[in-house]
Each structure stands twice: as C-alpha cells, then as structure tokens.
Amino acid sequence: MSIKNFENSFDNSHQKLGLALYGAMWVQALIGFFRPPRGNIRRSTWYFLHWLFGTMISLVGIINIYTGLKAYHDKTSRSTTIFTILFTAEICFLAFFYLLQDKWDYMQKQGLILGDNVDAVASSIQVITQREDEKVLPPEPCGKRNALRNLFD
Numbered sequence: 001m002s003i004k005n006f007e008n009s010f011d012n013s014h015q016k017l018g019l020a021l022y023g024a025m026w027v028q029a030l031i032g033f034f035r036p037p038r039g040n041i042r043r044s045t046w047y048f049l050h051w052l053f054g055t056m057i058s059l060v061g062i063i064n065i066y067t068g069l070k071a072y073h074d075k076t077s078r079s080t081t082i083f084t085i086l087f088t089a090e091i092c093f094l095a096f097f098y099l100l101q102d103k104w105d106y107m108q109k110q111g112l113i114l115g116d117n118v119d120a121v122a123s124s125i126q127v128i129t130q131r132e133d134e135k136v137l138p139p140e141p142c143g144k145r146n147a148l149r150n151l152f153d
Contacts, residue, residue: 014067021064024057062091 008017031050036042065087069080 012067012071014071017060017067020103021057024060024124028053028057051081052081 010019028050031046031053034046035050036046064085069087071086072078073080
C-alpha cells in the first residue's frame with residue numbers, strides 16, 4: 001500500500017525499516033512451513049531461531065512505530081507527543097500483562113488472594129504438624145511457562 005499510494009523514495013529510516021519488516025514477516029511465515037517434525041534433532045534449533053527471529057521482528061516493529069511518529073512530526077510539524085505517550089502506555093501494559101500471565105499459575109499456587117477479605121485468609125490457614133516417621137518432601141518447583149518452555153523437551 002505504501003509503495004503504491006505514497007511518494008516513497010525510501011529516504012528515511014521508517015520507510016526502510018518498514019520494507020525490511022514486511023520482507024522479514026514473509027520470511028518468518030515461510031520458515032514456519034519448514035518446521036522439522038517432533039523428535040527430530042533439528043527441532044530445538046529451528047524452534048529457537050524461529051522464536052528469536054519473531055521476537056526481533058516484533059521489537060523492530062515497535063521501534064519502527066516510534067521512527068514513523070518522528071518522521072510524521074518532521075514532515076508535518078505537528079505534535080506527536082500524545083501518540084507517543086499512548087503508544088508507550090500500550091507497550092507497558094502489554095509487557096506487564098505478558099509478565100503477569102507468565103507468573104499467574106505460580107501466584108495461584110501460592111494461595112495469593114487479591115482483595116480485602118483478611119478473615120477468609122486467616123480462617124483458611126491450618127497448622128499442620130509433622131510426625132517423626134513421615135518423610136519430608138521438598139516443595140515442587142514452579143515450572144516457568146513462557147515461549148521457550150518446550151525448547152529443551
């Protein structure tokens with residue numbers, strides 16, 4: 001659309017990054033078709049590179065939005081401050097949400113109760129005594145769940 005409808009001489013970094021991102025997204029999709037089957041020794045390497053490439057595309061895309069806002073400001077002399085603030089707030093919200101969902105299961109296992117119901121928390125605490133002949137089992141580790149969770153499975 002940009003190449004057809006706008007005067008593009010690709011003289012600024014926003015336009016060059018945008019074109020590179022467009023090509024990289026198609027390469028990423030094409031790489032997805034060549035995924036090795038499960039159990040193949042190359043699967044872990046493919047998965048890591050596919051994840052890394054996709055993450056880099058996302059980060060460069062975010063940077064490209066900021067360069068586009070700057071290019072718009074330079075071309076029109078209009079203020080882009082409100083758009084920059086709103087986009088930054090959106091990115092912060094998405095990062096917070098991503099990190100929260102990563103730890104949500106862990107917080108649920110800890111019995112974290114969000115709210116002001118202190119009496120319910122106090123009544124749900126039970127004192128458990130240990131007999132001398134019982135085995136002490138170590139607590140189960142919390143499995144970190146993220147995009148790389150099955151990289152080394």
